[in-house]
Amino acid sequence: MTGADAERWLLRLYIAGGSPRSQAALANLKGVCDEYLPGRYELEVIDLVAHPERARADQIVAVPTLVRRLPPPITKIIGDLSMKERVIVALDIEMTD
Amino acid sequence: MNAQAHRLARTPSGIVGFDEITGGGLPTGRCSLVCGAAGAGKTLFGLTFLAEGALRFGEPGVFISFEETEAELAANVASLGYDLEQLRAANQLAVDYVRVERAEIAETGDYDLDGLFLRIGHAIRTAGARRVVLDTPESLFSSFSNAAILRAELRRLFGWLKAQGVTSVITAESGGGELTRHGLEEYVSDCVILLDQRVLDQVATRRLRVVKYRGASHGGDEYPFLIDETGVSVLALASPQLAHDVSTERVRTGAPALDDMLGGEGFWRGSSILLSGEAGTGKTTFAAQFAAAACARGEKAVYFAFEESPQQVARNMRAVGIDLQRWIDAGLLHFVASRPSSSGLETHLARMCREVERFAPDVAVVDPLFKLGGDVGGMLLRLIDYFKGRGVTALLTFAESTAETPDHAGVSSLMDAWLQARMTEAGGERQRGLLIRKARGIAHSHQIRRFELTAQGVRLLPAAPAPRLAAPSAASPARSVVNSVAVPGVAVQGSAVQGSAVQGSAVQVSAVSGSAVPNSAVPSSAVSGAAKDAGREPAADAAEVERRHAAEARKRMIEIRRRELGARIATLQSKLAQSEREADMLFARQQGAEEAAAQFRREAAEAGRHRGRT
Incomplete structure (x- = not known):
């Protein structure tokens, strides 16, 4: 895929402090990204316990929520990201290799 | 552990009437559930709770909207007279619109609603909120697929709110x-x-019911609930016990001669007075004068107008020397005008109670009382009860359809006093007469008094006709009035004799007093007798007048009967037409069914032939 190399994933993960579910989501996400998007993603982690005001902008209700800001369209993925296949599909990662 | 120990502290909702029926408002520090179908007023209930909390009780609030955007909410409360933007600017109200589009969400494992909790918590802390409204969090059920998680989380949310x-x-x-x-x-x-x-009767009626209230003995009754441009309110009607504080004060009517008929001092304060009469007898003028008199004493009066606009009433009253505008400008007179047909009776009553609640008047005028569907007697009883409970002296006018049978909308027994204004014809002109049909606890006159609408308002003429209208004698009316008042009831006859001695018009006066004996001759004859000029041969005249009146009465009765029959014929005809239409319809349906059956048979036969061939 020609354009695929240029494509970058801009991800934002909303978590609630150090809750096990949040930590699991972070670990699961890192696993997927390092495996399928090495060097092609940027991850911003927002702890809503410390910054509750940030929940509004992305309409966060459930935690954890992962927001794929790029590539478009903006997609939200909720849950601890333990279902790897679903995460891959939802993130729209093409498994060409 | 009894119910008393369980009694929860209350937080006033600020919704007029609601705090009364719940003994103080919503349970403090707890969650209350407000349910209802779409359009029932749930959102406005919540917004009013918050706005009133901020404006009147110094309690900031948080509104979490799951359905309407902030702009939509602002428009909604603006219609109730609250400025959402101003409340937000003053940090008295925080609004957060929570929207979750299911289409843009994928679920990949376990989650909770901490995001929502943190948002609400943040809003509560920012505003220093004491009150929170969650407007339909149930709509989250359409956003998330895992109903079990949602259910558990909502339950946790309610507990968490309590903990806050x-x-x-x-x-x-x-x-x-x-x-x-x-x-x-x-x-x-x-x-x-x-x-x-x-x-009900093509008029939308709102009701509110307290289904459950821990530790409180709520009635479980339904109360009329009202939403309009001045806010949300509940018609909290007092308990039906007759336990009002009774005033020993009197209230003057604005027409001194009428006060005199009422023992010289007018009505009892806090009493309810019915003024009935045909169209054009001057009921509104009496009512306006009554209100204006209250204002002139420095009291507050509320005027509920159901027939005319405030401007029209003010103009018309100016023409008879009653300046209402002056009292409106002074803030003593409050006009509330609406069309009877604009809403149901209960809604009208709810609005009236609310105005009384807000304006706290001493005197209320209802002009006129009207008949609408529903339990009129019961509702009026509650309204009158409400007026009494607040010590409001109420004057209610009622338009009679005919003077022949005194009509009182079936409420006279609820009233403390009943005045009747009537038109009589005598000497080629129509004259106005006023009669006190009853006045509880007042030794009142039983005379029918002529009155005029002058440039100075209502003026009752002397009990016996004065010799010259232009310059009525000051002494004679006062005299006759004093007599009739001092010796009421049975002794009226005596007063008449005395009056006649003073005035030298024995015949008319005795005719009047004769009529005052309860349940005696047709009153109208007495009026015309009283109205007669002195100097004519009265006995023959009176008989002649009576005959004429009797004939007119018969004519009117026939006319009424004719109209009733006409109406019945029209009803029967419309019923007949309806039945014919229904018959046509059934016939057409039957025909259709037969055709279908025939078609089916043809097809079946066709199919049979096909099978035979193959």
């Missing part, structure tokens, strides 16, 4: 015969309120 020490209102949509679609009432155990809107 805020008084909260959660709205939920009722449907399918259940209080809420998702059974949220199971999670809210302290207070459940049901709002209901139904259509």
Whole structure:
């Protein structure tokens, strides 16, 4: 895929402090990204316990929520990201290799 | 552990009437569930709770909207007279619109609603909120696929709100015969309120019912519930016990001669007075004068106008020397005008009670009392009860359809006093007469007094006709009035004799006093007798007048009967037409069915032939 190399994933993960579910989501996400998007993603982690005001902008209700800001369209993925296949599909990662 | 020990502290909702029926408002620090169908007024209930909390009780609030955007909410409360933007600017109200589009969400494992909790918590801290409204959190059920998680989380949310020490209102949509679609009432155990809107006689009527209130003996009754440009309110009608404080004060009517007829001092304060009469007898003028007299004493009066606009009443009253505008400008007179048909009777009554609540008048005028569908007697009883409970002296006018049979909308027994204004014809002109039919606890006159609408308002003429209208004698009316008052009832005859001695018009006066004996001759004859000029041969005249009146009465009765029959014929004809239409329809349906059957038979035969060939 020609354009695929240029494509970058801009991800934002909303978590609630150090809750096990949040930590699991972070670990699961890192696993997927390092495996399928090495060097092609940027991850911003927002702890809503410390910054509750940030929940509004992305309409966060459930935690954890992962927001794929790029590539478009903006997609939200909720849950601890333990279902790897679903995460891959939802993130729209093409498994060409 | 008795109910008393369980009694929860109350937080006033600020919704007029609601705090009264719940003994103080919503349970402090708890969650209350407000359910109702779409359009029942749940959101406005919540917004009013917050706006009133901020404006009147110094309690900031948080509104979490799951359905309407902030702009939509602002428009909604603006219609109730609240400025959402101003409240927000003053940090008295925080609004957060929570929207979750299911289409843009994928679920990949376990989650909770901490995001929502943190948002609400943040809003509560920022505003220093004491009150929280969650407007239909149930709509989250359409955003997330895992109903079990959602259910558990909502339950946790309600508990968490309690732990925050805020008084909260959660709205939920009722449907399918259940209080809420998702059974949220199971999670809210302290207070459940049901709002209901139904259509009666083509008029939408709102009701409110307290379904559950922990530790409180609530009636479970339905109360009329009202939403209009001045806010949300509940018609809290007093208990039907007759336990009002009774005033020993009197209230003057604005027409000194009428006061004189009422023992010289007018009505009892806090009493309810019915003024009935045909169209054009001057009921509104009396009512306006009554209100103006209260204002002139420095009291406050509220005037409920159901027939004319305030401007029109003010103009017309100016023409008879009653300056209402002056009292409106002074803030002593409050006009409330609406069309009888604009809403149901209960809604009107709710609005009236609310105005009384807000304006706290000493005197109320209802002009006129009107008949609408519903339990008129019961509702009026509650209204009058309400007036009495607040010590408001109420004058209610009622338009009679005919003077022949005194009509009082079936409420005379509820009234402390009943005045009747009537038109009589005598000497080629129509004259106005006023009669006190009853006045509880007042030794009142039983005379029918002529009165005129002059440039100085209502003026009652002397009991016996004065010799010259232009310059009525000051002494004679006062004299006759004093007599009739001092020796009421049976002794009227005596007073008449005395009056006649003073005035030298024995015949007319005795005719009047004769009529004053209860249940005696047709009153109208007495009026015309009283109205007669002195100097004519009265006995023959009176008989002649009586005959004429009797004939007119018969004519009117025939006319009424004719109209009734006409109406019945029209009803029967419309019923007949309806039946014919129904018969036509059934016939057409039968024909259609027969054709279909024939078609089916043909097809079946065709199919049979086909099978035979193959």
